[in-house]
Amino acid sequence: MSELFVRTLREDPADAEVPSHRWLVRAGYIRRAAPGIYTWLPLGYRVLRNVERIVREEMDAIGAQEVHFPALLPKEPYEASGRWTEYGESIFRLHDRKGADYLLGPTHEEMFTLLVKDMYSSYKDLPLSLYQIQTKYRDEARPRAGLLRGREFVMKDSYSFDIDDEGLAKSYAAHRDAYIKIFNRLGFEYVIVHAMSGAMGGSASEEFLAIAENGEDTFVRSPGGYAANVEAVRTPPPEPLPYDDAPAAHVEDTPDTPTIKTLVDLANARFPRTDRPWQPSDTLKNVVLMVSEVDGSRHPLVIGVPGDREVDMKRLAAQLEPAEAEPFSDEDFAAQADLVKGYIGPARFAGAAEPDAWLGEDSLTKIRYLVDPRVVVGTRWVTGANEPGRHIFDLTCGRDFTPDGIIQAAEIREGDSAPDGSGPLTLARGIEMGHIFQLGRKYAEALGLKVLDQNGKLVTVTMGSYGVGISRAVAAVVEGTCDEMGLCWPRELAPFDVHVVAAGKEEVVGRAAADLSVQLDEAGVSVLLDDRSVSPGVKFADSEILGMPTIVVVGRGLANGVVEVRDRRTGEQVEVTVEDALTEILAAVHDA
RNA sequence: CGGGGCGUAGCGUAGCGGCUAGCGCGUCUGCUUUGGGAGCAGAAGAUCGCAGGUUCGAGUCCUGUCGCCCCGACCA
Numbered sequence: 001m002s003e004l005f006v007r008t009l010r011e012d013p014a015d016a017e018v019p020s021h022r023w024l025v026r027a028g029y030i031r032r033a034a035p036g037i038y039t040w041l042p043l044g045y046r047v048l049r050n051v052e053r054i055v056r057e058e059m060d061a062i063g064a065q066e067v068h069f070p071a072l073l074p075k076e077p078y079e080a081s082g083r084w085t086e087y088g089e090s091i092f093r094l095h096d097r098k099g100a101d102y103l104l105g106p107t108h109e110e111m112f113t114l115l116v117k118d119m120y121s122s123y124k125d126l127p128l129s130l131y132q133i134q135t136k137y138r139d140e141a142r143p144r145a146g147l148l149r150g151r152e153f154v155m156k157d158s159y160s161f162d163i164d165d166e167g168l169a170k171s172y173a174a175h176r177d178a179y180i181k182i183f184n185r186l187g188f189e190y191v192i193v194h195a196m197s198g199a200m201g202g203s204a205s206e207e208f209l210a211i212a213e214n215g216e217d218t219f220v221r222s223p224g225g226y227a228a229n230v231e232a233v234r235t236p237p238p239e240p241l242p243y244d245d246a247p248a249a250h251v252e253d254t255p256d257t258p259t260i261k262t263l264v265d266l267a268n269a270r271f272p273r274t275d276r277p278w279q280p281s282d283t284l285k286n287v288v289l290m291v292s293e294v295d296g297s298r299h300p301l302v303i304g305v306p307g308d309r310e311v312d313m314k315r316l317a318a319q320l321e322p323a324e325a326e327p328f329s330d331e332d333f334a335a336q337a338d339l340v341k342g343y344i345g346p347a348r349f350a351g352a353a354e355p356d357a358w359l360g361e362d363s364l365t366k367i368r369y370l371v372d373p374r375v376v377v378g379t380r381w382v383t384g385a386n387e388p389g390r391h392i393f394d395l396t397c398g399r400d401f402t403p404d405g406i407i408q409a410a411e412i413r414e415g416d417s418a419p420d421g422s423g424p425l426t427l428a429r430g431i432e433m434g435h436i437f438q439l440g441r442k443y444a445e446a447l448g449l450k451v452l453d454q455n456g457k458l459v460t461v462t463m464g465s466y467g468v469g470i471s472r473a474v475a476a477v478v479e480g481t482c483d484e485m486g487l488c489w490p491r492e493l494a495p496f497d498v499h500v501v502a503a504g505k506e507e508v509v510g511r512a513a514a515d516l517s518v519q520l521d522e523a524g525v526s527v528l529l530d531d532r533s534v535s536p537g538v539k540f541a542d543s544e545i546l547g548m549p550t551i552v553v554v555g556r557g558l559a560n561g562v563v564e565v566r567d568r569r570t571g572e573q574v575e576v577t578v579e580d581a582l583t584e585i586l587a588a589v590h591d592a
Numbered sequence: 593c594g595g596g597g598c599g600u601a602g603c604g605u606a607g608c609g610g611c612u613a614g615c616g617c618g619u620c621u622g623c624u625u626u627g628g629g630a631g632c633a634g635a636a637g638a639u640c641g642c643a644g645g646u647u648c649g650a651g652u653c654c655u656g657u658c659g660c661c662c663c664g665a666c667c668a
Contacts, residue, residue, distance in 0.1 A: 010617055010629065011604045015661055026603095035660075089593095090666075107668085141593075141666055155668055207668095216667085313665065326594095326665070432668060469668035505626050537628035555627060 001530040005042050008545050018214045020478035021146025023487050027545045036143025036151035043546065044474070046495035048154065051473050052133050054185050054492060055156045058178045064129035064158050069111050071135050075101035077110035081446045092137045092151075104137035109443045109465055112159040116461070117449040123163045126451065126461070127171055131158030133470060145214065147475035148431060154471040160464040163453060165440075168462045172438050175466045176206070179434050183208055186473055187490030188480035190433060193219045194228035196318045205437040209430025210476040217430050218314075220412055224422020230412045231318035234419050237406065240398070241378025247394045249347070255389040258342030260285055260307040263391060267382060271393065283307030284381035284395070286344040288328040291320060300339075301325065304346060304371040304383075304403065309410040316409040338386070339367075345384035345392055346371075346401035370407040371397075431476045432469070439463040481569075487547025488568050496528040497589045499548035503536040503555030512578065513554040516563070519582050525589055544568070550588050552581070 006028035015032075016022040024030045029044030040048055056066065075093075078084040084091070084103075092104040105111070112130060120128070133156045143151050160171030176192075183190045188210045195207040207229055209219055218230045252271060257263040260280050267278040285307045292298050303311055316325055328339075346369055375381070377398030385392045395401065416425045441460045444450070450458040469476075474493075481488045491497070498520055502513035510531060517529040528548060530539045536555065543551045553564040562575040565584055576584040 007602080007618080008629095009603055014598090014604070017661070032660095088666095136668075138667070142664095144661085149667080153668065157668090317665075324665080435668065467668055472668060503627055533626090535626050535628080535630055537626090537630080539629090540627075541629050553627080557627095 001528055002532045004528070006546075008542050016146060018145045018148065018479065019482050020148065020214075020475035023478055023482050023545070023547075024146060024475065027487050027547065029487075030147065032146075034151075036140060036149070038147060038150060038152075038471075043495045047474050047489070047493050048471060050493045050495075051186065051470050052154075052156075055133065055182055055468055055470065058182045058185075059131050059156070059158060061181075062129065062174045062178045064131045064178075066132060067115075067130050068132050069105070069108050069115075069134060071105050071137065073103055073105045073111065075103060077114055077447065078103065081110050081443055083110070090138050090140060092139050105134070106136055106138045107155075107467075108132070108134065108157055109159065109439070109463075110447060113443045113447045113449050113463070116161055117447060120161075121451055123451050123453045123459075126161055126163050127167050128161045129158060129171060129174075130161075131156060131466075145475070147471050148214070148479075149216070150471065153469060156468040156470055158466045160466070161449075161461050162463075163451065163459065163461065165462060168438055168440070168464055172204075172436060172464050175436055175464065179208055179436065179466070179468070182468065183210075183433065185492055186433075186477055187492065188212075188477050191219065191221065191227050191430065193430075194232045195435065196229065196231045205435065207432050208434035208436075210433045210480060211428060212431050212476065212479045213429060214479055215429035215431040217432050218427055219430050220416075220418070220425040220427055222418035222420075222423040222425050224418065224420070226418040226420050226422045226425075230312065230427070231315050233315075233412050233425075234408055235373045235410070235412075235416075236419050237373035237376050240376050243378040243380070243396050243399050246378075246380055246396050246399070249392050249395045249400050251385050251390055251392050253389060254391045257389070257391065263382065264307070267393075278382070280308035281306045282382055284345070284375065284383035285309075286346065286384060287311045288339055288344060289316075289325040290328055292324045292326070300328065300367050302339075302344065302346075302367055302369045303407060303409055304369065304375055305410045306372060306374055307382075309372070309413075311409050312411040315411070316407070319407055319409055340384065340386055340388055343384035343386060343388055343390065345386055345395065346403065347383075347392060347395055369401075369403050370405050370409075371403040372410045373406045373408065374410075375403065375406075431472065431479065433473055433476055434466070434468045436466045437464060439465050482547070485541075486545030489547050489549055491549050491589070494547070494549050496526045496548050498525055498527050498550045498552055498585060499543045499546065500527055500529045500552045500554065501536075501539045501543050502529070502531055503539060503553050504558075505533070509554055509558055512558055512563075516552065516554060516578075516581055520585060523582065523586055525586065550585065552585060 008028050009026045012022050013025045016025055024044060028041055031039045031041060033039045075084055087106060091106055094102050096102060133154065135152060136155045137152055140149060140151050143149055162168045162171055190208050190210050193207050193209055195205045209217055219228060220230060220233055221227045254263060254266050257266050260283055263283060264278050264280055284304050287303045289301045290298055291301045305311055375397055379397045381395045382391055382393050383395055414427050418425055441462050444461045444463055449461045451461055453459045477493060478487060481490065500513050500517050502510050513529060517527045520527045547568055549568050551566040551568055557563055557575060561577050563578060563581050564573055564575055565588060566573045
């Protein structure tokens with residue numbers, strides 16, 4: 001270790017917030033080179049390669065073949081698929097000396113598709129799975145948390161090519177199984193959730209999330225086994241209610257009630273219900289948004305949700321993609337005088353000139369109106385009358401207003417029922433470690449990947465796409481394993497199997513430590529030997545920060561013919577005689 | 593791109609218009625020390641993010657700019 005290129009820091013770096021970032025920097029595993037871009041130092045690089053090794057083994061095991069594309073790519077394939085523009089700002093673009101456009105690959109669907117198109121043309125060549133471990137580039141709006149969201153990151157991406165959907169299902173299942181094996185070996189707790197396929201396109205997709213406080217994704221689980229990213233949760237609409245006996249809608253003066261709370265308070269004071277008090281869930285909250293389409297056009301959108309729920313912007317964004325939504329600004333309100341902030345409702349108030357439906361594409365305003373699935377035919381609401389200080393009561397869906405459709409954008413809350421009826425949902429956070437997609441024919445179609453089938457007819461190939469964040473996995477493992485003393489690697493990922501600390505200045509200590517290290521090395525165990533001439537305290541502290549799973553201390557016990565073997569994770573420590581040390585340590589290493 | 597915080601030596605920081613920019617860690621030299629981040633003595637290391645401006649005088653005030661961190665909008 002006296003020669004190892006490493007420097008541990010005694011204090012936390014000021015710019016590191018999350019534990020993985022903090023410890024990887026403090027332990028000298030990585031170093032920041034630029035925003036969201038990190039240099040791998042010797043210890044860190046060994047971990048990264050261990051992750052790669054595991055991924056390779058499991059990908060090879062399902063018959064996927066490794067290839068390697070350039071990271072520097074020409075524009076044309078991405079133009080053909082539409083992603084040159086779709087990816088927008090988050091793609092690194094550059095020019096060669098002739099002015100031709102290039103990009104640093106954010107992902108490689110196009111390149112794989114074209115490669116297969118180039119080489120294969122028959123159904124007999126399929127199925128095929130290819131993968132690569134490649135450095136990817138995305139000019140993230142906000143790189144953060146060290147390796148967890150960088151602008152340069154290492155990813156394993158693989159692609160399956162099949163003649164039909166049945167084949168795709170098989171390839172998808174094979175990858176799914178391989179991923180389960182990979183994530184089991186990486187040694188963190190994870191969950192497989194239903195996901196949105198997002199910009200990738202395609203149908204079914206699932207995410208592998210490492211369960212972690214610092215994760216960016218929120219997911220739900222039910223006791224019955226349902227699991228989904230919140231963005232993918234589909235709230236089922238309740239049965240429609242009969243409304244023949246429902247009272248007619250009526251407008252009431254409700255001064256100074258721009259918020260749900262003030263409205264409910266006033267309703268209880270002035271218009272008390274006989275059966276129970278008014279609740280926020282009796283009101284219909286209408287949120288206005290400005291939607292920007294990919295082509296640059298902008299139009300307002302009103303979303304109706306029960307008053308006790310917020311609109312979840314992430315869920316909304318996932319629904320509208322690739323269009324983007326932002327809250328209605330004051331200028332937007334000024335430009336759209338019909339919309340009365342705080343008193344927006346789907347229907348014109350009774351007695352007005354046009355008492356008909358007020359929102360919706362067939363209505364007077366032509367503003368698209370989408371509602372939460374809970375707003376079904378027959379439900380009765382208290383909602384804005386589109387006049388300052390007035391609300392409509394008993395406004396009945398299907399009778400008094402007709403939404404343009406439903407949207408899954410309301411927040412999901414702890415305790416909500418799972419869509420499949422498998423019980424109440426609990427929420428937790430996770431780090432997206434893997435994402436598998438049944439892409440279908442999007443890219444094959446865009447790029448013309450077709451093969452001849454048994455009947456000599458050209459058919460478009462169907463594809464799957466599967467990613468594992470390799471560099472992210474390093475950080476995710478740290479998030480799940482580090483403690484207040486430092487890193488704490490699972491066996492398969494540790495840069496070295498054993499950390500031998502020579503504690504003591506005596507020559508015999510140094511010699512014994514070195515001898516033991518050589519023996520271990522010859523026995524096939526990788527060893528980090530701390531032979532520095534610093535005080536034992538420094539060595540102990542460093543051994544804990546660096547986090548090798550087994551720490552062997554050769555020091556004062558040597559006088560009695562013993563050395564100490566510590567387990568970094570449990571802190572358990574046993575003394576073994578020098579003669580037994582080798583077998584004991586080998587047992588510890590191979591045991592776990 | 594919005595909101596907030598912050599840029600002073602490799603790392604962590606003090607300095608709040610006034611002298612030669614201070615301290616701790618780390619680094620180097622020498623001596624002492626060696627089971628929980630040692631002691632003493634000495635040394636190297638900073639155009640105070642950058643560019644303008646105000647002032648007799650700017651790390652300190654103003655403007656701009658670049659960058660970092662956090663929270664939101666976007667994604668492995």
